[in-house]
Amino acid sequence: MPVAVRPPKHGAMRTADSPAVLHAEHLTKRYGRRPALTDCDLTIPAGRLIGLVGPNGAGKSTLLQLACGLIAPTSGTLRVLGSRPASTPAHLARVGFVAQDTPVYASFTVADHLRMGARLNPSWDQALAERRIAQVGLHPGQRAGRLSGGQRAQLALTVAAAKRPELLILDEPAAALDPLARNGFLGNLREFVAELGASAVLSSHLLDDVERVCDHLVVLSGSRVQVAGDVPDLLAAHHRILAPRDELDRLPTGVEVIRAERADRHVRVLVRAAGGLPPIPWPVEPVRLEELVLGYLTRASESSAAGAAPSAGEVRR
Amino acid sequence: MIWMSWRQFRTQAIVGVGALAVLAAYLLQLGMRIRDSRDSYLGRCQPQGDCAQAMSQFVGEHQNTLLILAGLFGLLPGILGMFWGAPLVARELDAGTHRLVWNQSVSRRRWLLTRLLFVGLAGAAMTGLVSLLLTWAASPVDAVADDRFSTVVFGARNIAPIGYALFAVTVGTVVGLLVRRTLPAMALTILVFGVVQFGMPNLVRPYLMTPVDVTRPMTAEAINEARGLGSISSAAVVRGLTVPDAWVTRTSELRTTDGRALDADRFDDCLMRPPKTGATGTFGDAARCLGELDLHVDLSYQPNHRYWPFQWLESVIYLALSALLTVFGLWRIQRRVS
Numbered sequence: 001m002p003v004a005v006r007p008p009k010h011g012a013m014r015t016a017d018s019p020a021v022l023h024a025e026h027l028t029k030r031y032g033r034r035p036a037l038t039d040c041d042l043t044i045p046a047g048r049l050i051g052l053v054g055p056n057g058a059g060k061s062t063l064l065q066l067a068c069g070l071i072a073p074t075s076g077t078l079r080v081l082g083s084r085p086a087s088t089p090a091h092l093a094r095v096g097f098v099a100q101d102t103p104v105y106a107s108f109t110v111a112d113h114l115r116m117g118a119r120l121n122p123s124w125d126q127a128l129a130e131r132r133i134a135q136v137g138l139h140p141g142q143r144a145g146r147l148s149g150g151q152r153a154q155l156a157l158t159v160a161a162a163k164r165p166e167l168l169i170l171d172e173p174a175a176a177l178d179p180l181a182r183n184g185f186l187g188n189l190r191e192f193v194a195e196l197g198a199s200a201v202l203s204s205h206l207l208d209d210v211e212r213v214c215d216h217l218v219v220l221s222g223s224r225v226q227v228a229g230d231v232p233d234l235l236a237a238h239h240r241i242l243a244p245r246d247e248l249d250r251l252p253t254g255v256e257v258i259r260a261e262r263a264d265r266h267v268r269v270l271v272r273a274a275g276g277l278p279p280i281p282w283p284v285e286p287v288r289l290e291e292l293v294l295g296y297l298t299r300a301s302e303s304s305a306a307g308a309a310p311s312a313g314e315v316r317r
Numbered sequence: 318m319i320w321m322s323w324r325q326f327r328t329q330a331i332v333g334v335g336a337l338a339v340l341a342a343y344l345l346q347l348g349m350r351i352r353d354s355r356d357s358y359l360g361r362c363q364p365q366g367d368c369a370q371a372m373s374q375f376v377g378e379h380q381n382t383l384l385i386l387a388g389l390f391g392l393l394p395g396i397l398g399m400f401w402g403a404p405l406v407a408r409e410l411d412a413g414t415h416r417l418v419w420n421q422s423v424s425r426r427r428w429l430l431t432r433l434l435f436v437g438l439a440g441a442a443m444t445g446l447v448s449l450l451l452t453w454a455a456s457p458v459d460a461v462a463d464d465r466f467s468t469v470v471f472g473a474r475n476i477a478p479i480g481y482a483l484f485a486v487t488v489g490t491v492v493g494l495l496v497r498r499t500l501p502a503m504a505l506t507i508l509v510f511g512v513v514q515f516g517m518p519n520l521v522r523p524y525l526m527t528p529v530d531v532t533r534p535m536t537a538e539a540i541n542e543a544r545g546l547g548s549i550s551s552a553a554v555v556r557g558l559t560v561p562d563a564w565v566t567r568t569s570e571l572r573t574t575d576g577r578a579l580d581a582d583r584f585d586d587c588l589m590r591p592p593k594t595g596a597t598g599t600f601g602d603a604a605r606c607l608g609e610l611d612l613h614v615d616l617s618y619q620p621n622h623r624y625w626p627f628q629w630l631e632s633v634i635y636l637a638l639s640a641l642l643t644v645f646g647l648w649r650i651q652r653r654v655s
Contacts, residue, residue, distance in 0.1 A: 068420055072652065092422045099416035105325075106412070112324060119320045120421035156417065163422065 019082040021046050021167045021199045022067055026076035029062050036062040038223040039076070044201070044216065046166075048230070049193055051210030052203035053293060054220035055301075060203040061100055063220065064171045067201070068097040081166055093123050096160035096198075100171040102153045106145030110138050113159050121163035129162035136188070150181035157189070161196060168193060168200040174209055186213050211289050219293055221300035227272075231289060238292050239277055240285040241269045252278045259295040270295040318423055322435035329401055330439060337443055341450055347386075348454030351379055355457045376462045383455050387473035390451060394481035395510045397440040402489020403502040405432055406650075410497045426647045429490075433643060437486045444482035448475060465624055466564030468518040475628050480635030485510045487639040491646045517631070523566035525630045528617035531560070535571060537608030541598035546588060546607075553584035560618045567617040574611050583610070 020043045027040040037059040044050055052060050065071045066078055069086020078084070083091050104113060110133060118124045133140065136154040138147070144155060153173050160168060173189075174182040190213045193200045204210050210217065218228040227234070238258070243251075245267050248260065255277065258270040270287060271277075277284065287295075323330075355375055362371035406429070409415040419425050452459075452474045464470055471477065488509050493502040533539060535555065540546070544557025553571040571579040587610070591602035598604050619627070 070416060070419065086419075086425075089422045089424050089427075092420065092424070095420070097416070097420040099413065099420075101413065103413040103417045105414055105417070107328070108324070116321055116324070116418075117421065120318065120418075120423045122422060159417070160420070 019046070020044055020079075021048075021050075021081055022201070023079045024063075024076065025078075027063075027066065027073055027078050028075045029059075029066060029071065030074045035223045037066070037073075040225050042218065042225050042228060044199075044218070044228070046199050048199055048216040049190065049214045050199070050201045050216040050218060051214030052201060052218045052220060053207055053210050054205065054226075055297065056205050058205075058220045059223045060205075060220055061171055064097075064169050064201065064203055065099075068095055068169050070097075070099075093121060093163060094166045096163055096165035096168045098153070098156045098160045098168075098170045098173050101176060102149075102156035102173065104144040104147070104152055104155055104159075106143070108144050109140065110142050110144060110147075110155060111140035113144060113155055114140070114162070117159045117162055123164050125162050125164050128164070129158055132158045132162070132192070148181075149176040150178070150185060153177060153181075153185060157192075161192065161198075164196065164198075166198055168196070168198050170200065170202045172203055172205070174204065174206075182209070189213060207290055207293055217289070217293070219296050221297050222304045224300070226296040226300050227292075234292060235287065235289065237274050238270065238272050238287045238295075240287050240291070241271055241280065242266050242283045242285075243269055244282070252280070254278065255280075259299050318427060318431040319435070321418075322432045325432070326401075326436055326439070333401075333439070333443055337446065340447055344447070344450035344454045347382075348450070351454060351457050354378060372461045376458055379455075379458045380462060383458055384469060386451060386455075387469045390447060390473045390478065391469065391514065393447065394440070394444055394478065394485040395507050395514070397444070397482055398485030398489035398506045398510050399503045401436050401440055402486035403493045403506045404499050405436060405486075405490045405493060407493030407497060407499040407502040410493075411499050425650050429494075429647060429650050430643070433487065433490050433646070436490075437483050437639070440482040440486045441479045445476075445479045448473070448478040463562070463621070466619065466621065466627075471522075471627070472514070472518065477628050477631050477635075480632040480639075481514070483639045484513070484635040484642075487642045487646075488513075491642045491649075494646055494649055521634075522627070522631065523617075523619070525627055526619065526623055528566050528619055529563075531616050531618070532613050533558070533616055535607065535612040535614060537596065537598065537604040540604040540607055541600055543599075546600055546603065547584070553579035553581055555614060558614065558616060560616060562621045563618040564621070565616055565618045569615040571607070571612045571614060574613075579610065579612060 022042065022044040024040050024042040027037060027042070028035070029037040040063070052063065054060050062071070066073055067080050067085055069084075069092075081091070081094050085095070086092055105116075108116070114126065114129045114133070117129060118126055133155075136151070136158075138151055138155060142151075144152065147155060153176065157170070157173065160170075170189075174185050177185055186209055189200075189202070202210065202214060214231065216228075216230050217234060219226040229237070242263075243266060245262070245265055248257070248267060248269065251257065251271070254275055255271050255273045258272055260270075261268040270291065358371040358375045359368060362368040406415075409418065418428065455474070459465055459470070459474070465474065472481065485506070489502065489506040492506050492509065493499070496502040496505060539558075540555060542558070543555040546555055548554050548556070555568070555571060558568055559565060571584065573579055584607075587606035588603050591606035594602055594605055596602050596605040
């Protein structure tokens with residue numbers, strides 16, 4: 001059975017004054033019998049650019065759609081900026097959402113989209129919207145149906161951002177973009193979110209994207225949260241140890257093995273030591289973010305492969 | 318939200334107004350032509366003082382055209398339901414744009430209610446205008462023909478069509494919300510609307526007000542006024558009995574003095590092998606033979622003076638159905654979702 005790792009809640013202390021942008025308790029979403037999100041506990045502090053990574057089908061979209069109230073949880077609770085997602089128009093105004101594949105109205109012009117934003121959002125910032133449209137090279141008279149994928153993503157992001165939300169949610173915004181457009185989009189996004197002064201959640205199945213722009217990471221796999229935390233904290237809490245084989249069980253308490261890889265007579269072990277690593281007689285190296293994420297994803301896929309047999313039995317019953 | 322409703326409805330509205338203009342021009346021209354025709358009939362018969370025959374010729378000349386128009390007009394609300402109602406939500410779900418618009422600072426319920434009211438009222442206005450013009454154009458014929466309660470004509474005059482249009486658009490919207498894809502929603506909309514429009518005049522309308530019951534003795538003369546005798550099931554029935562200034566909603570089988578249905582064999586005897594007496598009339602000897610059996614039928618009818626109460630009742634029913642569907646849609650859109 002996969003073991004749910006309760007994410008370390010380091011953000012909690014720093015942001016005791018402002019509520020978490022997202023707080024989930026036992027959050028579960030099933031489509032029929034297929035679980036999309038299982039028993040997730042997650043707290044994301046404010047003021048971050050949060051990256052949500054995981055393989056396709058891990059539950060990223062589900063989590064984000066739950067967060068903006070497009071779908072309702074099967075069980076558990078989810079609070080976004082302190083209240084139920086999409087509970088009131090006032091709450092809707094505080095959350096901006098760019099859905100996967102960035103839907104826009106094909107028959108509307110770019111200007112129509114801005115006008116829609118202005119009419120439907122009391123907090124709309126027309127100057128910001130116009131500035132951004134000009135910045136990314138869109139013309140107000142263009143029909144949205146004729147825009148390229150990158151332009152459409154920019155338009156959707158502009159509409160979501162110009163209502164000046166406190167939280168901006170982006171579901172795979174760069175997925176449809178070619179590498180060049182993706183580069184531009186993500187580079188632009190970071191500055192833009194900083195300018196807005198908002199928190200942002202960004203999902204991607206590409207770690208590269210997330211590593212470039214995010215300062216807080218949530219790793220999702222097999223419908224469960226594997227690990228979550230601020231990037232520097234995560235890097236500080238994880239280490240690579242080169243331990244002799246057969247001596248792994250001598251690891252001190254408080255050190256959790258995430259993944260072990262055999263190399264000659266040694267084992268390369270990715271460990272987490274949340275409270276700092278106690279003295280260890282073996283060589284210790286820092287880890288890169290990519291390695292850390294891969295460690296968790298590998299562990300998740302191995303444990304779900306091991307758990308496949310019983311779960312198949314469950315379905316048959 | 319009003320701007321948004323208008324912007325999304327613009328193309329359909331332009332098509333609708335275009336069609337309306339053509340239709341209105343035709344109906345105005347038709348109305349003038351019918352009036353001219355009535356005047357020329359009256360001009361020819363008035364010197365002789367008896368215009369009954371001329372008037373029935375006048376009705377005969379225009380009745381078919383008006384009946385076809387009424388039939389086509391009966392489709393209009395269904396078409397509005399298909400092309401205006403069904404795509405209202407379904408197209409958003411199809412294109413995924415609901416994920417854009419439902420995340421603006423407008424609650425989903427307000428979004429749905431505003432758009433539904435906008436399109437529903439546009440549909441009601443369009444249907445109302447066509448109904449007004451058709452009612453006006455046909456009024457010289459209707460005044461003489463005395464068939465305002467007939468199934469097709471009733472639903473194509475005055476205010477009843479407005480209720481149909483509101484209902485059809487609401488059905489389309491709610492079906493679209495449930496089915497979530499535009500084309501199936503359109504097909505299902507016209508189907509549901511068609512079933513309701515069939516059921517209403519046949520199963521509901523006759524009972525909207527308690528009908529008046531009357532027993533009519535079936536003398537040979539009375540039988541000769543009927544349109545037909547007997548049926549495929551060889552039951553003892555007369556068809557097409559009328560009551561002046563009324564809509565006959567039910568005609569019983571031929572009954573004997575003890576109130577029981579006439580025996581099918583005796584009926585057949587009279588129909589197939591009546592004694593030859595040389596009687597005249599539509600059914601000749603058969604009518605005479607039946608007339609001698611001292612039969613009667615029980616009729617139920619709605620007098621014509623109930624026409625306006627019926628128009629209002631039917632409108633209120635469709636309005637209430639639309640309101641119920643709207644409430645369901647508002648409840649549904651809040652819980653369901655992608």
